[in-house]
Amino acid sequence: MTNYVYKLRPNQTQALKISAWVDMLRSHYNWCLNDRMTQYYQQFIEGNYCDIRTKGEASPLTCFVSKSGATGNPWKDSKLDFEGKARNPRRSAGDIQITALPELKIARPWYNGIDSTVLQQNVKRLDIAYKNFFEGRGFPKFKNRSNFTSFTFVMGVKIKGNKIYLPKLGWIRFYNSRPISDGFTIKVCAVRKRQNGWYISVRIEDKSVPEYSAISVADSPKVIGCDLGITKLVHLSDGYQIENPKFSTNKKAKRTLKIRQRRVIRKTKGSKNRKKAAIRVSRFHQKIGDKRQAYQWKTANLIVSRNIDIIALEDLNISGSAIR
Template sequence: MLRANFNWCLRDRIDGWHQQFICGNYCDLKTEVEITPLTCSLVKGTQLANPWKDGGGKAKKEGEKDKSPKRTAVLMQDANLQELKDARPWYQEIDIGVLQLIPARVNESFNKFFKGAGFPKFKRRHDFKSFSYKPGRIKIKGNKIYLPKIGWMRFYNSRSLTDGFEIKTVTVRQKADGWYVSVRIENKTVPDFPVIPDSEIKTITGCDMGLGKLVYLSDGSAIENPRFATNKKTKRLMKIRQRRVSRKQKGSKNRSKAQLRVSKLHNRIQQRRESYQWDVANRIVKKADAVAVEDLQVKNMMKRCKPVKSETGRFLSNGQSAKRGLNRLIADASWYNLTQKLEYLAAKSGKKLYKVNPKYTSQTCSKCQHIDKNSRQGEKFICTNCGHIDDANLQAARNVKTKAIETYGLNIVKMIKSKKVRRDSSKPVQTTLFDVGMYERSSDNTLPQKACTEHSRSGKRRVGENPEYKQLSLLGYLGRNS
């Protein structure tokens, strides 16, 4: 029923949109001339029929301002819901708040479209799997949740509600293995995340995202890439399950059962990846005051190869089959999601995330800043100018760090080890063998961590380490067949 309403609202909006073009020269989007305001409004949230609630856009008394301003499409569709309920009595079973959010959802997808996303699509059965309740409609008691018009339901309460938080929007979503409910909670007395000025940043970690290892850090360490979807075991299992689907008769019950098993596997892969990425992001953010990452355009990296044509017009091999494998690896690593998590965690703990232009980060020498394509030989980096030898990926991570410091004008503190001095001699003599200038030179990551703790001990207590934060997300499991 909700899906039918969504599609109706979308169709209504599209018709309203086309109406503007029928007007032709008199009402043109290009000239932005508005001749007949009743049928043509140049507002993007346009609608057929009368956009005024009452008064027809005129003031009731002369000299007074119009009290019923022009309504947008979403408000008009919202007002039409009562008619829908009268015409279709079976819609009484739906909570009014849930129904009201459907025109809002259409409007949101149109807003996204005007900002450059794709045109809103009509929803099919498998695209429409969630609905939301408005704030203040839901009650939670222990492991039971009250959903209006549905009733009290038992659910797996994964995280208990903290005192002082009020329940905001609640979304119920169907996934392959059951129904989930996500509860948004808010406490206005808890302050917002503090914005840290660039001048307060003392230490920074550069990150280079890769495929062999997921993240290479500028302190010389790297974080494994478990390849949740593209490892041998999962690939084999996926192949088997997909083959089972293809061998069942189309439209049969057995086929949908087999399809469900495929979706469950997809679901499990995604959940594993999410949990791993939170862990990785936490580990990276803890290392320093700020994190620098490359501003990657993953969409462009995953583009297909251009077709190659011979003189006779035949298509030649263009390496797309190999590129497809690479694209799958890139999608599996999902760097963008990891960057988003880093940004969130950094803001939460009073730290900062810097994005830098990824150009030349893997071709620049971190010692002499010489840029040469030939310096990189697979995993190795040998500078053609100064002969500096390093691991190509770690070297890229260091470049990301220096680039962030340069572009944002950061004042990074170099930790210098104090020299040990013999007290019994008349002249102070240095006893340590080598000076450790910057703590980042060594490959083990014990030093930067030490530097970090020293810093936080001497400095103020970081605000973000406060375990309370403004908005949390609560996930609950509603059960399989509910």
């Protein structure tokens, strides 16, 4: 399984529609997060209460994922266990919110224009954020326009030449810079906004391609070790060193960034000129990111082309010490 990234060429109508989708999906994501936070506050902070008539435990019905709320349909269909007894497993918060999507479309008719699978993946995106939280990576945060710029399709995507079909968006032209080989099927597509336009990441798979099999060191005489450096990018065990270009911290890049940031500060807040200057800063950062990625691929190709069998790497947190 691999990913191909292409730049889209939507017309004006399609571009406006994609932007509207992102705004609505961001609002839906924030609503779902607030719904779960409300449920937690009501259940574990305020506590449950006792119904006077039934004398049973109850919870407030102001959120979809409440413990006993009928609005969320918290119980799945009855199933038989290994003893033949009926049991009703609880739905997860994500299942409840996905089940509530038809009610969302009734209350907010403009969500009918968004593909159903895209809305479902939006809820699953929040599930992943909660999973990361329980693994110690920080509590999910509300999204704004700067950190919510993408959505995902999981079915219905077709590619024909230099056009790609996205459900409810239609056929969109794109720069077919890397044709997909025969035999590969499209699994997932993610549409993302960058400073110079819209991009789509296509995940493709060919089950006929065999997976890499593990081999032992004893069977592979040619082994090379890679060590991440500071002044140099990578030190190889055979003595070869790969230079670190320092795309964002070299003298020219620092001067260019300083000038463009100064131009932003000098513009009037809220003006169009200030927005244009901010876009120039963002595009400069994107250019640096593209250079880093291209150099990383060039470095990887250089290492694997040295006629070796095994590459040994350190288990380091390199996210904070990448190419600067």
